Amino acid sequence: MSAPTSAVGQLSLNGTNDANGATPQKRMILYAFMMGCSGHQSPGLWTHPADRSRHHNKLSYWTDHAKLLESAHFDGLFLADVLGGYDVYGGNLDAALSSGAQFPVIDPLLLISAMAAATTNLSFGITATTSYVHPYELARRFSTLDHLTNGRVGWNVVTGYLDSAARQFGAKNQDLHSKRYEVADEYMDVVYKLWESSWADDAVVQDPTKPIYTRPERVRQINHKGKYYESVPGPHICEPSPQRSPVIYQAGSSGPGMAFAAKHAEVIFIAAHKPEVAKKRVDAARSGAKEAGRDPTTLKVLALLCPIIGRTDEEAAQKYKDHLAHGSDDGALALFGGWTGIDLSTYDEDEELRATESNAIKSAVENFASQDPTVPKWNKKAVAEKIKLGGLGPTIVGGPESIADQLQDWVDLAGVDGFNLAYTLAPGTFEDFVELVVPVLKKRGVVWADYPQVEQPKTENVTDGPKEGYGVGEKVGITSREKLYGVGQKTFRSDHYASKFTWKAGQEAPALD
Template sequence: MSNAKKKRIILNAFDMTCVSHQAAGTWRHPSSQALRYNDLEYWTNLAIELERGHFDALFIADVVGVYDVYRGSAEAALHDAAQVPVNDPFGAISAMAAVTRNLGFGITAAVTFEHPYLLARRLSTLDHLTKGRVAWNVVSSYLDSAARNIGLDRQIAHDARYDLAEEYMEVTYKLWEGSWEDGAVLRDKESGVFTDASKVHPIRHEGEYFKVPGFHLSEPSPQRTPVIFQAGASSRGRQFAARHAEAMFVLATSPETARRLTDAIRAEVAEAGREPDALKIFTLLTVITGPTDEAAQRKYEEYLSYASADGMLALYGGWTGLDFSSLDPDTPLTAVENDSLRTTLESLAADGEAWTVRDVVHRRAIGGLGPVLVGGPQTIADELEKWVDEGGVDGFNLAYAVTPASTTDFIDFVVPELRKRGRVQTRYAPGTLREKLLGDQDGRVRDSHPAAHWRQYYIGRESVADASRPTAFDGKELHRTEAAE
């Protein structure tokens, strides 16, 4: 197969505004900078490094609860800083955008805990400030601790969360696509009119979960609707992604299991009436590399010496809803029906292999939810190509073992090899993140996307200018009165 016909591999860095994201315990490694997660310069340096490597985006995960299933307490998570303490993922985006020109930013926000009227403004604001480089990773949350801390007795049931998410998306699409017409913002200093009120429409949304009568607070941003990412490959999650997602994050243990997932997802995208290339699929990997296979293996073994079993079991307890301290470490794990991440244990068993608690500790203390690849540039490039060509994924969310060393190693050793093979970009395409990822010439969602339905919906309907206004507050009359006095 010639280079011209090879699919470009999309590269995202996978991170979180915390100390330990996917690799438990490695924050203690001498070269780790994870303790600087509160330092803005840590994030701006990371963004500069990713743009040096021509990464497509920084994908920032988030939770608003704690991992307190393991041993019935958050103690292990706190000891290892396993995704706690954790900051708001939105905070550093503007600063990272200011030191880069092309890097995209995928930001996680849960529909169960963020009101759509407010979140729509936050995302529009960032889309403006980044010149259209924002994606929203739509999640429904999975931690009981998060639900309890916003006043619920427990987490909303899995499928009910997706019912809520469907309405949530409708509200945000109405605000982003239909509330302000093209040309509504005039910025006309001569007439004194900034916005033509006849082209701004209240959305009058009244649904089962939300009531939003007014119009969007922000003027249309470069993309209007940010690129829609989605993480979740359960049956209901795939249905949701087939309708809404422009990029989807899945878990797979091998290219073979990835192929089954990607084929199923793309079939559902087609059934939803969207084009085959309308959705890009990423999978999670952690890459440990060096100049040679032997050097990479030594590095991996060194990192493993810092790994924390309790920290990883705390994370897996939250991801699966199972208290691993109560299980026989050598008994095969089986998936259970609960309201946590349903696909976590399913993904481990997808190849027919019986994983035990001991396996989770030894094989995922580094890597977390995804596999670990260890090797020199050629070995890693071979594996990545296999995941894309045989597994059907479009790219990767690359987690770190040690930050920022894992990222720098990948850029210095693997990216040059992928460039030789014509598999990654050597320069950025112009335009917004949507244009860069999907290759479209327009920064707006495609006509086949459900958000597009609301573009013309409000034209000819009630506008802000239609509302009656008391004549006593007519601006010209007020000025005349003041002048006469």
């Protein structure tokens, strides 16, 4: 739990002053962090009478959340996912099953169309792995969603971290970490070629006078032949979508993960309990982007935070105690086991974990101890208490002004661009944030008062059939990439690796080697 602070810094968007001579505030990017399960980062909180996450398999649960977030002009909703259960703790799924810790879990991709239909501007970040889905199939899924949302999707690229998932696909365990990223790098080449290079921007003409739908000479095979994907001929089965490629998110913190992010990611997510620790991650990420030939300021960094909000600091502190009491120790230790590979079930309840012979346990627990030196003994209970509200990210507690101050501190001290906000109660955490904190942030000028307006599609000259509806005159909102880089920048920036693949209107097809 972070202590409230009061410093509110001023960060420039572009290094220039506004018309009044004041330095404009840096806008905070706001995402809600959810998953198709109960509790998500706060295992056991489904037992709280105000929580509704047990209804994660009901469509209205998702559409109501989407409408709530759009009402407060959030950038988007980010959806985590796994393809296996947390079975390290105790060597089985019992703790995860009994507590509902990210098991059962539903497919996030199938939620997007409904939420998009209920909103106009809210974006959606979707986790999907490069380990178990063929790139040709994944490319169609994301192109489809980008079409149906009018450009409001992003892909959180993961290689997986659970051996339990690998076993479902016929392997004993996952490939080595470095190999998974090597495979992922080739995977990205395949999907970039499909999204960016198999169709020209001017391939689809839909000219009934000729008649011709697509110009065949402006579509080509990609004929990818690689080490891990020996033959992907193409072309992409979908025409170019509004963004062509989804916004690329990434959350890896290892050496290979950060190298991957430097080359591919437009947004990265980090989890660090203190701004000064986060700053090191931010600086390293931007340095990597610069080395990759990109403008480092265009790599957006979002910090994982879990806010517990009251109308006063005292009310928030009471909420924290109440929510902590509903958390599940077993669920937290199951998640810890999956995240770290460490099984704490074999240790005594009161055993000091910093005194074990396991270097992995010592390292993990010493990290917790450095964050909270007030804990007298780091036993299993203490580890569970540390992570059962908000997971591996920090939990910040306070009234509206205090929460706004703490968010501003993270922007000022860590240099992050915004936040991926986890919840203790769904929808309670987000309702509190929308009702109590967003007005403060808007008053300070650090979040949008409204979504930027974008040009609407040209009016169709309809001579027969329905004059509106059925796709005619559909209202569009701001795309995911425009939220990052400004209205008009729907596709990759020119300094992004994938931009070299883009087949532009009126131009020859670029080389694919």
